[in-house]
Amino acid sequence: MKVDVLLGLQWGDEGKGKIVDVVTPDYDIIARFQGGPNAGHTLIFDGQKQVLHTIPSGIFRQNTMNVIGNGVVIDPVTLRAEIEALEAKGVQVEKNLIISRKAHLILPTHRILDKYSEELKGHKKIGSTLKGIGPTYMDKTGRNGIRMGDTRLSNFKERYETLVEKHRGILGDYEYNDLLKEMESKWFEALEFLSKIELIDSEQYLNDALNSGKKILAEGAQGTLLDIDFGTYPYVTSSNTVTAGTCTGLGIAPNKIGEVIGIFKAYCTRVGSGPFPTELNDEVGESLRKIGFEYGATTGRDRRCGWIDLPALKYAVMINGATNLSMMKADVLDTFDEILVCTHYEIDGVKHDYLPYDIDAVTIKPIYKALPGWKKDLTSIKSLDEAPKAFLDYIAYLEKELNTPIGIVSVGPDRDQTIIRN
Numbered sequence: 001m002k003v004d005v006l007l008g009l010q011w012g013d014e015g016k017g018k019i020v021d022v023v024t025p026d027y028d029i030i031a032r033f034q035g036g037p038n039a040g041h042t043l044i045f046d047g048q049k050q051v052l053h054t055i056p057s058g059i060f061r062q063n064t065m066n067v068i069g070n071g072v073v074i075d076p077v078t079l080r081a082e083i084e085a086l087e088a089k090g091v092q093v094e095k096n097l098i099i100s101r102k103a104h105l106i107l108p109t110h111r112i113l114d115k116y117s118e119e120l121k122g123h124k125k126i127g128s129t130l131k132g133i134g135p136t137y138m139d140k141t142g143r144n145g146i147r148m149g150d151t152r153l154s155n156f157k158e159r160y161e162t163l164v165e166k167h168r169g170i171l172g173d174y175e176y177n178d179l180l181k182e183m184e185s186k187w188f189e190a191l192e193f194l195s196k197i198e199l200i201d202s203e204q205y206l207n208d209a210l211n212s213g214k215k216i217l218a219e220g221a222q223g224t225l226l227d228i229d230f231g232t233y234p235y236v237t238s239s240n241t242v243t244a245g246t247c248t249g250l251g252i253a254p255n256k257i258g259e260v261i262g263i264f265k266a267y268c269t270r271v272g273s274g275p276f277p278t279e280l281n282d283e284v285g286e287s288l289r290k291i292g293f294e295y296g297a298t299t300g301r302d303r304r305c306g307w308i309d310l311p312a313l314k315y316a317v318m319i320n321g322a323t324n325l326s327m328m329k330a331d332v333l334d335t336f337d338e339i340l341v342c343t344h345y346e347i348d349g350v351k352h353d354y355l356p357y358d359i360d361a362v363t364i365k366p367i368y369k370a371l372p373g374w375k376k377d378l379t380s381i382k383s384l385d386e387a388p389k390a391f392l393d394y395i396a397y398l399e400k401e402l403n404t405p406i407g408i409v410s411v412g413p414d415r416d417q418t419i420i421r422n
């Protein structure tokens, strides 16, 4: 067996949570491989909305095991809140959730450092979710981090104090002591609460599962253009959000990767700072935000909106080796007379069809092709046989340009508003 991967091809919030939830019945295990509580994955079914931050989106299906892999960073406080909210709804979390011993911990001081770092950056701030992601991955690669497994060692408190001492050195005179005291007590209580969740060597568990014929889906967080190596650096997150991140974030060998499902919106959004060539700072962008309800699932911030960007998407398909695509939120475009697609960038009068290295420094003029809108409500269609021709033409055009089939078309936020083609 091989591990299938599902990840975002844009700047996050493509609808990963929804599609993982939809396809979970086909899998035995759903495994998150990177990111942490900066993610917000929304699931809507039976008239209820759920937002998950650290827990994989397979948690609502009884017979699926959910793994938080070694590549994920965990804030015990957020994870506890997530588990309690699920338990209050009758979801059996304890039975269906396991965590890698090697996943790193977000300490209260990591969150304070995140805020401090953004303040120092001034107008160049990244627009971080301030969940402590960057500082935690820095301590991981700096070989100072604390892992979930360490919490059950006798010298855990000592390790904790050593790392906090290092953070105190960086924070200097920055005001944080009262805040830290309050955060620390909640943090330790949350760790105590989490002692009921099993910690495992997840790389072994997952490879054993594969060898015994189990089906695994790896769930990405963020999106390709937020990848630490391939995204719009430095306006990115601190992990590898691309397919390769599955190998390091779960311990899956490259030759064990199966299908790679890349998710994209029929238009484009970004939350936080950084370049966004097709951004619309006009009433069209405002309409996309309103109709698409484009407000952050984690921070509530307005998401920036714009037209679909083919050079960026082609790049994302290439980097991930996407074998199949899911197109999300097509219904948001239902009322538009025409739909613009960015086919190229113009930089200093020269046409480019890929993302430039210095994307932040150059002025990019997006070159658009206009396609006719379908002007029909898609939200209740159950198959593409009911779809208008202009919509089918839009799908066919994107499939041809991206050279990859679109196997899933999503026409509304609910689990049921999903058309599976293959």
Ligand code: GDP
Binding pocket: 008, 012, 013, 014, 015, 016, 017, 018, 039, 040, 041, 042, 043, 044, 291, 292, 293, 297, 328, 329, 330, 331, 332, 410, 411, 412, 413, 414
């Ligand atoms: P994720 O981070 O990739 O899981 O995506 P988010 O949950 O942050 O953002 C996606 C948003 O779009 C959520 O509010 C979803 O409920 C919503 N959504 C997902 N698919 C569709 C769709 O096809 N149509 C509409 N209108 N909304 C959708």
Ligand code: IMO
Binding pocket: 008, 011, 012, 013, 014, 035, 038, 039, 040, 041, 126, 127, 128, 129, 130, 131, 133, 134, 220, 221, 222, 223, 226, 235, 236, 237, 238, 271, 272, 273, 297
């Ligand atoms: P999901 O999984 C959209 C953005 C932040 C900021 C940058 C760095 O829901 O798609 P960080 O907190 O990682 O230091 O923030 O990345 N960002 C996201 N944008 N969706 C996400 O996750 C994101 N996670 C981080 O807004 O610009």
Ligand code: MG
Binding pocket: 012, 013, 014, 039, 040, 041, 042, 297
């Ligand atoms: Mg999200």
